[in-house]
Amino acid sequence: MDFSSLSLAPPLLQVLEELNFRTATPIQSQSIPVLLAGRDLVGQAKTGSGKTAAFALPLLHKTHLSRRRLQGLVLCPTRELCAQVAGEIRRLGRRLPGLQVLVLAGGQPIRPQLDALEKGAHLAVGTPGRILDLLQREALDTGQLSTVVLDEADRMLDMGFREDMERILGATPPTRQTVLFSATFPDTIEDLSRTFQKEPTRVTVVEEGAAAPDIQQLGYMCAPEEKTALLLRLLRHYQPVSAIVFCNLKATVVELTRALREAGVSADGLQGDLEQSERDRVMARFRNHSIRVLVATDVAGRGIDVEALDAVVNFDLPSQPEPYVHRIGRTGRAGRRGLALSLVTPKDDRKVETLEQGMGVKLERASAESLPPEDPASGVSLAAPWETLCISAGRKDKMRPGDILGALTGEAGGLNASDVGKIEIQDRLSYVAVAKGIVRVALQRLRDGWIKGRKQRIDWVR
Template sequence: MAIFSDLGLSEEQLTAIHELGYDEPTPIQEQAIPVVMSGRDVIAHAQTGTGKTAAFALPIIARIKPEKVPQALILTPTRELAMQVAEAFFRYGKHAEVRVAPVYGGQPIERQLRALSRGVQIIVGTPGRIMDHMRRGTLALDNISVVVLDEADEMLDMGFAEDIEYILQQTPAERQTALFSATMPASVLDLALRYTREPQRISVVSETLTAPRTKQVYYEVLPREKLDALCRVLDVETPGSAMIFCRTRAEADHLGESLQGRGYLAEVIHGDLSQAMRERVMKRFREGQAELLVATDVAARGLDIADVTHVINYDVPGDPESYVHRIGRTGRAGRTGLAISLITPRERRQIQTIERTTRSRILRMKLPSLADVAARRREAFREALREVLTTGSLDPYVLMVEEMAESHEVTDLAAAAFKLLLNEAEQEDTLVSVEGDGAGTEPGMTRLFLDVGRLDRVRPADIVGAIANEIGIPGRQIGSIDIYDRFAFVEVPSEHAPRVVRGLGGVSLRGKPVRVSFAKPRG
């Protein structure tokens, strides 16, 4: 497997790719980038969502000249795809200072006129609006050196054949032409052969995929609502062991810390973690110390984890193969599993592609309401209550009920107790030495004592944030956090422990200055 630095890309592009969190090229990127970079014409047969945008965007950016004139033209069948492709060029080219203009119908043409008048190097648009600008004289194609037909089969299906040919005829004859298509019917191949010169043929098409016997659903939410939506789904589903997939390392880190801050037992795994850290994370997840494992696709490869009840696509995967690999981690060994995807309105097309490729149905579900979450919590409480009735030692509590029953109805007593437990955060009556017992501290980690706790309204996120902001230790390096009524314990890397004790002392958590010390083993 190649890496991006093997493909002849510039340092600026490699920096942008690294910042986006991508680890290695997909097969279409590995094969197409060097060919497009060389200037040869290309006919590429690749399924939608296999990473083909980067396969042509990265080499085009590498070859753009400083002049602020249109040099590359990318034709797409829909305005949604035009927006996606333009955004990809912005991301990949942010360090190369390229100018990109999306041009499509449904957007005020005045905005496009202003962008074109300032000078752009890359045009991404739909055939109809491109032709509008050509006829107005606001878009000249004299300096176009490369034309890309993205999703060529869809453009022909939508009746753009004549428009495409008209546009191609107005570009320089010596241009480079690249055609990318999910299918290769005769009409697409005929168009490609007429407008390319000795093209390099590339085909990266998997056999029809079969999704495992797992129930598959999706929720459609706005991007800004995705975290809240995930939390509602988690509260209703109450997964015993779930893997949550993100597209990049940065997104995985951010989501993991957000979930920890909301009180979920979550761990994060991705390519930037050391082997020791990966093993520590996996040990916690396998032993049930963490219920949620936030992961990237690359980091999750090769992980053998039994009893995963849920797979959640926080970010929709870029290709159907990745989707099948993800959801195949649940529903194993005859067990039932649930695969959940959170999509934005613009990602409906990706879900349709996955359905078509995997020949499976992904059901659209209505996002759980706050009432649904409250009802699920009450049901969980009932289940816990039944278990206590069956296995618990109730004698001390029976005596309390008998005493209070002299002045209150037993039904009212039970209702009051339920209200108290359901409306307040459940407080475990755990006897713990203030010094801590030191047991269970992981190798390379040191356990610290903080004199603040639940009664001070302190949350895991407060502790993680204080250590990250004041000491500069990334949140992912902080170990387990145990919060009790009046104190808390946190594990930090041993090499940083003295600095944490010095630097955190006196810092306020929830308005209360905190004292920090080493947790001493009982002796």
């Protein structure tokens, strides 16, 4: 679709012509008419698909320049992304006289942002923590907001900003247009959409040639005594960033976890004898990629919901189809192709037959001989890229992700935002992932510094 066929204001079409943007990308051609019509939208597209222009052009088209009141708000997960999005909005709106676009992001002094808001602006791009801070100071007037865009909504949820996002949306007019853009579509995005959007249009752009959203199910044949060695070989071959390995017995979980760790795999176990606090710590590490492989029984694995799980491995096959389907259903979400590997011994023939009959699908047979020979010099590592720190304050202590991010990347912390991973806020505890190479520095900086105006107990979760 040509941009000229979209009902955009002449100054915007002029800029597009100047920038040599003539043909809209799929996400733009499907989203812009919906947004111009004022409808809510959930857009799923990868980075580089042109999604910023997909929401920026309708935002600019609907902006009344004569009213210097905030009319559009874009939430982004990081300060860097805020700057990029604001830059693109300004570039596309450069023929709109007097257009004011503000960046309201953490990690920057708040006074200049307060001064700019007092003077008035048409559009703002900000991080959830800073926007909430400005709302609490009553410095941000949302009364005239007509559109709120959540850009990279899945990433903001991963970083622990859900509560902040909900409070921000709750402080905006109920008549607003709500737009979600996300690279993936996990259950958490669906929940957010159901709560805050009105009959949204769903636009999904799948890259040409992308794998169908299904699960490849492979059964690797082996003798019972070869299972652990074969599992290691499969992990080194497929290199999953995160995988769950299911066992039928608690004792097998303990033994296998020990064997994987001794082989250099970043692994931990989840079985019924664990105290809830220990289970929480294991799951926090797994969710933020401080553990690559989680070994679990079906009972202990109930309630595990980890997005973007690369692989599920059945170290022991279950006897019935239901638990098998439940296990492998944790991979292959959000339009990605899943991988389910099963270790099949000669004693498992009856189980395989029952599973195949129950599912109506044949398990694809494979053997270790089909794998490339192991190369000791390849340097394949199954270590995790992140470590986890635990902070002794949580949601009920008014702790927010922005407080932790600020403590690590502000003047006192001095770390790069890229060295900080997922932040998870629980009732009385918070977990933050930091890059493995700087964990000792991050630990010391947090122990030496202050978070929310007080010293906090900081533990390295290992």
